[in-house]
Amino acid sequence: MKLGVFSGLVVLVLLAIGMAFPWTKTMLIIGLCYGLSALGVAIPARSGQVSFGHAMFACVAAYAVAFLARAFPQMDGVVLIVLATLTGTLFATVLGSFVVRYRGIFFGMLNLAVSMVIVALLGKLYELSGGTDGIRVQRPEFWGLVTERSEFETMLLFISCCIALLAGWFYQRFTQSATGEALGGLKSNETRLEYLGISAHHILWVGYAWSGFFVSLGGAIFALAQGLVTPEMGAWTRSGELVFIMILGGSSHALGPFVGAGVFQAVKLFASAYMAGVWQMLLGFTLLAVIALAPEGIMGAWLAYRSKSVKGARP
């Protein structure tokens, strides 16, 4: 079975779960948001650069949703998502123009530093941003339909599923494009890439902008699903969680970050139900186990298993 078809089936199953058990809807949407954002983190990671500040784009997009919804209460939900994602992407493009000059630790640290400044400012500028309490986001209309909470969540789940499918498809296309392949080349040998006449700078910048796009998309939907935005969304621990999810699921296929997000949410849910207070510990051990047993993540391990067991029979 092709992975694309499989992803479509997974989405249908998610929708069915959301319909059958309404209490899972918010959780599913948030899981998809995490998956989208982790997909964004996976792009610079392909070039060997890990950012410990990428959650800032989710935070910027979420605040864009909040500000826009406050200024224009009549604005449609879909328009909110689009405009907020564009805001986050624009920010990533501007920031990327100088962050891509750095590699390794310095790349991670600069992202971290910018995200910390943003979080600090959002927490302190009380009149503008509501301080650490954040801003409430009023439930917007969707396509002119005024909806109740439950219907709104159904709509949002549906939209998130569609966006996640499109994003996954795009990620697959992107990684096979010239830019995507060059990003992999940047990881293995940057000098050789430059010799081929490809600007490593430019490649990483394009990748950075796209990664900002995916993270922003996740952040914008997250803001609508949660109905509240706080500076916490941009905290470095949140960025760490995104990297965590990306490693957990694996970045070799677009499904990876979503699988990672699913496992992440499941561990969190399980821990809050049975082992309240130690969910971080459980996550830490999960991460150690994945790193030790499946270096390419859950998805990578699965793909390797599949190509071994059905050699030659693959479509």
Add this chain to the structure above:
Amino acid sequence: MNFDTLLLGVADGISYAGLLFLVSLGLTLIFGVLGVLNIAHGSLYALGGYVAASLTALAMRHAFDSTPWLFLALVMAAMLVGLAMGLLLDVLLLRYFQKRDPVIQLLVTFAVFVIFEDVQKLIWGTSPYAAGEIVSRLGTVELFAVTYTVYQIMVIPGIALASYLGLNFFLKKTLWGKQTVALTHHREVAMAMGVNVKKIGALVFVLGAMLGALGGALAVPVSSLTPGMGAEMIVVSFTVVATAGLGQITGALITSLMIGLARSLAVYLLPEIDVAMPYIIMLLVLLLRPNGLFTVAQSRRI
């Protein structure tokens, strides 16, 4: 802002810089051997603090409550935590995950960090801890019109400076120290020259971990311990290490002082951005000098 406030800001800054330097020193030392920033260093800081608080309470209860004993409790806490955690990290990072990608090693330290965030909560709970006894014992000192505690203005910076000098002596004058420098230059060559890389690696991890824990232990008497303090400290000390240039010990000393002073003065001058101050400094420095303030040549890292 008048002169007294300025003086108070400077005193705060020096005291904070002392703690920051101890933590950053351990971090930069471990970086030299591992090649990766150790996020679990934040746990060391927090654990050092919690164990110090418990040991102080224990000492007080069993009548070892003279000032030297209380001080010993702080140092002992750092030693214990450093030894235990340093060896644990050494086994994890240099034995099991040594051949992995730096990104993966970084994530291993992240995993250790999140695990210990919960370990702290399980053992010491979420209510704040404090152990201020030693500060009041040591009394205060008058700086012009400002009264400041001896502990903060003398003890913390004193220990920080002593650690700096001690580490320099160790690295430059002793055999193990020279072997450490060789190891950070080039692991394989050092091994070929007969350096026991495993032993030196473990030694450096324990030493670095002790410095991180010492920072935490010295912080307990002047601040209360709450969950999340490790996370805050690790990020600021990352900033120090990256601003100074990776593996730069003297650079870390100067940068700690710079960031410590900037932050505490910002509390009085620009309270909106005091928390963001270290990051703003780092951004400015890295824009002008992409490899940090004090990086000279690529080959020498410690």
